[in-house]
Amino acid sequence: MNTLGYAILGLLARRxxxxxxxxxxxxxxxxxxxxxxHAQIHGTLxxxxxxxxxxxxxxxxxxxxxxxxxxxxxxxxxELARWAASPPPAPQPRNELLLRVYNxxxxxxxxxxxxxxxxxxxxxxxxxxxxxxxxxxxRNGAPDDPRSARFADYATLLAGIGSEREELRWLRxxxxxxxxxxxxxxxx
Amino acid sequence: MNTLGYAILGLLARRxxxxxxxxxxxxxxxxxxxxxxHAQIHGTLxxxxxxxxxxxxxxxxxxxxxxxxxxxxxxxxxELARWAASPPPAPQPRNELLLRVYNxxxxxxxxxxxxxxxxxxxxxxxxxxxxxxxxxxxRNGAPDDPRSARFADYATLLAGIGSEREELRWLRxxxxxxxxxxxxxxxx
DNA sequence: CGTAACTATGTCGGTGTTGACATAGTGGCC
DNA sequence: GGCCACTATGTCAACACCGACATAGTTACG
Numbered sequence: 001m002n003t004l005g006y007a008i009l010g011l012l013a014r015r016x017x018x019x020x021x022x023x024x025x026x027x028x029x030x031x032x033x034x035x036x037x038h039a040q041i042h043g044t045l046x047x048x049x050x051x052x053x054x055x056x057x058x059x060x061x062x063x064x065x066x067x068x069x070x071x072x073x074x075x076x077x078x079e080l081a082r083w084a085a086s087p088p089p090a091p092q093p094r095n096e097l098l099l100r101v102y103n104x105x106x107x108x109x110x111x112x113x114x115x116x117x118x119x120x121x122x123x124x125x126x127x128x129x130x131x132x133x134x135x136x137x138x139r140n141g142a143p144d145d146p147r148s149a150r151f152a153d154y155a156t157l158l159a160g161i162g163s164e165r166e167e168l169r170w171l172r173x174x175x176x177x178x179x180x181x182x183x184x185x186x187x188x
Numbered sequence: 189m190n191t192l193g194y195a196i197l198g199l200l201a202r203r204x205x206x207x208x209x210x211x212x213x214x215x216x217x218x219x220x221x222x223x224x225x226h227a228q229i230h231g232t233l234x235x236x237x238x239x240x241x242x243x244x245x246x247x248x249x250x251x252x253x254x255x256x257x258x259x260x261x262x263x264x265x266x267e268l269a270r271w272a273a274s275p276p277p278a279p280q281p282r283n284e285l286l287l288r289v290y291n292x293x294x295x296x297x298x299x300x301x302x303x304x305x306x307x308x309x310x311x312x313x314x315x316x317x318x319x320x321x322x323x324x325x326x327r328n329g330a331p332d333d334p335r336s337a338r339f340a341d342y343a344t345l346l347a348g349i350g351s352e353r354e355e356l357r358w359l360r361x362x363x364x365x366x367x368x369x370x371x372x373x374x375x376x
Numbered sequence: 377c378g379t380a381a382c383t384a385t386g387t388c389g390g391t392g393t394t395g396a397c398a399t400a401g402t403g404g405c406c
Numbered sequence: 407g408g409c410c411a412c413t414a415t416g417t418c419a420a421c422a423c424c425g426a427c428a429t430a431g432t433t434a435c436g
Contacts, residue, residue, distance in 0.1 A: 002392075003284060010291045020414050028278060033286035040393060042416060065399085065415040077294055084291035085299035087306050088284040090216060092423095096191060096276040098221035098344050103198045103272035105340045106265055111273035118275050146366050152293045155365075156286050159358050166354040170347050177343075178334050190422075208384050225424060230386060252429045253385040280393095 001051065001079070004044050007034040009072055009080045012054060014149055016071035019045055032130070032160045045070060053079055101174065109178065116175045120168065127164040133157055189239065189267070192232050195222040197260055197268045200242060202337055204259035207233055217314060220348045233258060241267055289362065297366065304363045308356065315352040321345055 001009075011017055011025060022045070023038035025031055036044075048054035053076035056068045072080070097119060104112045134157055137143075143151040189197075199205055199213060210233070211226035213219055224232075236242035241264035244256045260268070285307060292300045322345055325331075331339040 003282075003287065004392085006291065007287055010287065013291070013294060018414075019416095020412095023414095028280065031281070033281050033283040033290070035280045035282070037394060038415080039395080039417080067414065080291050081294040081296070084288045085295040085303050086288075087303050088288055090310065091282075091284065092216065092223045093219070093221050094191075094223070094279075095221040095347075096279065098347055099191065099195055099198065100272045100274075100276055101347075102221070102340050102344050103194065103201065103268050105335055105337045106201060106269040107273040108269070109335065115273050115275050122278065146368075147293055147297065149293050152290050155362055156290050158361075159286055159289075162354050162358050163351065166350050170350050173346075174343055180334075192422085206384075207386095208382095211384095226385080227387085227425080228423060252431085255384060 001048070001053070001083075002044070004034070004036055004040060005048055005053075006080060006083050007031075007036070008041065008044055008048065009053060009076055012070055012072040013077055013080055016069050018067055018069055020067075022070070033156060048076070052076075113175060113178060116171060116178070120171050120175065123164055123168050123171065127161065127168065130157060130161045130164060134161060189236070189241070189271075190232070192222070192224055192228060193236055193241075194268060194271050195219075195224070196229065196232055196236065197241060197264055200258055200260040201265055201268055204257050206255055206257055208255075210258070217317065220318070221344060236264070240264075301363060301366060304359060304366070308359050308363065311352055311356050311359065315349065315356065318345060318349045318352060322349060 007026065008022055011022055017025075019038070019042060023036075023041050026034065026036045026041065028035050045054065045056075049056060049070075053073060054070050055073050056070045059067045059069060100115070134154075137154055137157065143154045145151060195214065196210055199210055205213075207226070207230060211224075211229050214222065214224045214229065216223050233242065233244075237244060237258075241261060242258050243261050244258045246254045246256055248254055288303065325342055325345065331342045333339060
């Protein structure tokens with residue numbers, strides 16, 4: 001099974017979902033560490049069922065097709081547990097923003113600054129969303145059992161918050177430096 | 189032209205490269221914000237030449253094929269400058285490590301800790317490499333002209349250092365929390 | 377004298393990913 | 407009553423990407 005399969009399985013191990021619900025959670029900006037369109041999800045769900053990791057029940061739904069409610073089987077949970085503890089491959093870094101900055105010396109400085117301002121605004125929005133999710137989390141009490149699904153949700157959310165904050169920090173340093181502000185913020 | 193095309197063009201705008209040299213720079217861990225194998229690079233270079241953004245001269249080289257030295261044309265630089273200042277698409281987040289942590293509650297805690305220790309070691313190595321590059325940079329004096337290619341190299345390197353440090357910070361917090369150490373490090 | 381690593385370019389097939397097209401019922405708004 | 411957004415599943419073609427296969431000269435080491 002490929003990575004998307006484990007992403008879906010992780011959702012289904014928490015509770016049953018229809019394909020549509022899976023697609024809703026996996027489309028940005030909701031899925032903040034894996035994304036996929038529904039076209040991909042349908043094929044992957046079919047393969048998960050074929051390999052016995054996922055089962056479904058059919059219900060009459062709106063539209064031309066029946067609604068299917070998918071859930072992880074015992075074998076699916078076992079396979080997911082095995083995969084989760086195995087070492088991840090080194091990620092292939094792909095960062096379009098850095099690639100633009102890398103080539104920004106050729107471009108008009110004013111346009112580069114405008115682009116950076118847009119990125120800062122976007123990341124501020126994402127960070128606000130994450131902080132809102134975190135506040136909602138902590139209203140119910142911070143998760144105390146590190147072996148619960150709730151703690152896993154919380155830990156990944158903190159990773160998202162940390163990386164957004166770091167990205168914002170760097171973006172602001174870069175914008176201020178390009179603007180020629182003799183800002184005292186050393187990048188360390 | 190796709191993103192890989194602009195990544196290659198960015199290299200060729202700095203100085204001419206052979207296809208082999210491009211591939212060497214784009215294979216991890218050297219290319220720290222875009223990677224590609226040589227199979228992909230050859231096809232993309234051919235398309236860049238076809239669209240007039242890149243030109244090459246042929247030299248007799250070792251092996252069965254002639255060596256080709258590629259460089260960016262004027263049109264290539266113009267197109268790259270235009271692209272660099274245009275707003276990047278929202279990145280599609282894909283993080284296998286976060287996906288494993290998200291599902292780690294199902295797995296054996298000891299195995300998860302071992303996996304996290306491996307990740308910490310790997311990121312420490314990457315960070316060390318980047319810090320070495322940065323020290324080499326600063327031995328020649330920190331870049332002062334923010335409109336130079338050298339500054340662009342430096343800025344992207346600082347982004348890599350910042351994100352590796354943040355990732356390490358989070359990984360250590362997670363490991364200590366899963367270990368049950370009542371560590372004082374609040375995640376903020 | 378062998379052999380391994382490095383330079384150097386190229387093809388091919390399989391898989392992953394995306395956007396467009398297709399169908400159709402329900403609920404809410406104007 | 408018309409229109410739009412949402413629920414809901416599915417197919418298809420194009421493109422991106424990766425690993426394997428293919429070829430072959432140079433250089434360095436033992």
